[in-house]
Amino acid sequence: MNTEDISRRRFLARLSIGFAAASAALASVPVIGFLFAPLFKSLPEAWRSVGRVESFEIGKTVSVQFQTADPLPWSGITAKNSAWVRRVSEAEFIVFSIHCTHLGCPVTWIPEAELFMCPCHGGVFTRDGNVAAGPPRHPLTRHQVRVLNGNLEILTKPLPIV
Numbered sequence: 524m525n526t527e528d529i530s531r532r533r534f535l536a537r538l539s540i541g542f543a544a545a546s547a548a549l550a551s552v553p554v555i556g557f558l559f560a561p562l563f564k565s566l567p568e569a570w571r572s573v574g575r576v577e578s579f580e581i582g583k584t585v586s587v588q589f590q591t592a593d594p595l596p597w598s599g600i601t602a603k604n605s606a607w608v609r610r611v612s613e614a615e616f617i618v619f620s621i622h623c624t625h626l627g628c629p630v631t632w633i634p635e636a637e638l639f640m641c642p643c644h645g646g647v648f649t650r651d652g653n654v655a656a657g658p659p660r661h662p663l664t665r666h667q668v669r670v671l672n673g674n675l676e677i678l679t680k681p682l683p684i685v
């Protein structure tokens with residue numbers, strides 16, 4: 524084996540390593556994009572009407588349904604969510620997320636007791652959404668609310684379970 528063979532062999536080996544490294548870098552681009560894209564993506568949010576203002580009675584808490592902020596064409600029923608609306612006065616509304624702040628189970632309003640009850644681990648919330656008993660450590664999450672053209676609207680977005 525002469526020195527020319529060795530240098531050609533070395534050159535080809537380095538070229539192969541270079542191609543392999545470039546191929547690996549190219550193949551990793553989609554994987555890195557998939558892993559890090561959620562960090563730079565803003566969370567979807569949208570205002571949704573939940574009913575005419577006059578349909579809510581002062582002092583009552585009622586359930587409403589709405590479409591989530593970013594429904595996909597194939598989402599079906601999973602694109603729907605619920606909330607509890609309490610009309611406090613002529614102009615004041617409080618809209619609670621239906622999800623318990625412990626692990627996200629849907630809470631139920633018990634009008635006779637004026638409490639929200641969570642069926643999963645016995646979480647209890649007052650009519651203002653504060654924790655009354657059980658494992659939840661945070662009050663019920665509230666949606667932002669506005670009245671537009673006589674409709675009560677809530678801001679829908681992924682709400683934290685804390």
Ligand code: FES
Pocket residue numbers: 623624625626627628641642643644645646657658659
């Ligand atoms: S999910 Fe509600 S108490 Fe655990």
